[in-house]
Amino acid sequence: MSFLQRLFRGRGDDAAAITPLYSAIVTRAREPHWYLDGRVPDTIDGRFDMIAAIMAAVLIRLEDDPAARAPSTHLAEVFMDDMVGQLREIGVGDVVVGKHAGRMMSALGGRLTAYRTSTDPVELKPALVRNIYRGVDPGEAALDHVAAALTRFRSELAQTPSAAILAGTLPPA
Helix, strand or coil: CCHHHHHHCCCCHHHHHHHHHHHHHHHHHCCHHHHHCCCCCCCHHHHHHHHHHHHHHHHHHHCCCHHHHHHHHHHHHHHHHHHHHHHHHCCCCHHHHHHHHHHHHHHHHHHHHHHHCCCCHHHHHHHHHHHCCCCCCCCHHHHHHHHHHHHHHHHHHHCCCHHHHHCCCCCCC
16 A cells, blocks of 8 residues: 555545645655755755645645635645654654644644745745744855745746646646
8 A cells, every 4th residue: 555545544535635736745845956956954854844835835825715725624634644644754652743743733834824924035035044944044045046936836826726736736846
């Protein structure tokens, strides 16, 4: 049984329908340019931060579409299920996995707030330093790269129909 089949076992058709979108988000977040040109740390935390950044952009895009509200909720649930699975895979025990999962959902919520109000690369940079680089300045070129790429991604998402996004068709990041 594949990882995604195990992940969605028992969740029903709603979660399974969002699988292509979640896979596309993770794929975008793992693109090498983030880690090479953007100097995002290629660590567990850095990868989480990029998934959360792409996820936040998608959720922000979908939040004004009434037809996307339920799928957005399923997307957040799938994200949480994946993060819990990742925590268990790296050895976080059952006793504290819930606490870690709560922090991850809180982190996603914080990023939604920060990125929602940051609509251009200049406004976005402080949020990126805080949320992706964990307070460490990565250098101007790296920060410019990530800010421009995320801003471009959000702009292109705005031009993409919700149905296409929900089907897993994301613009390049």
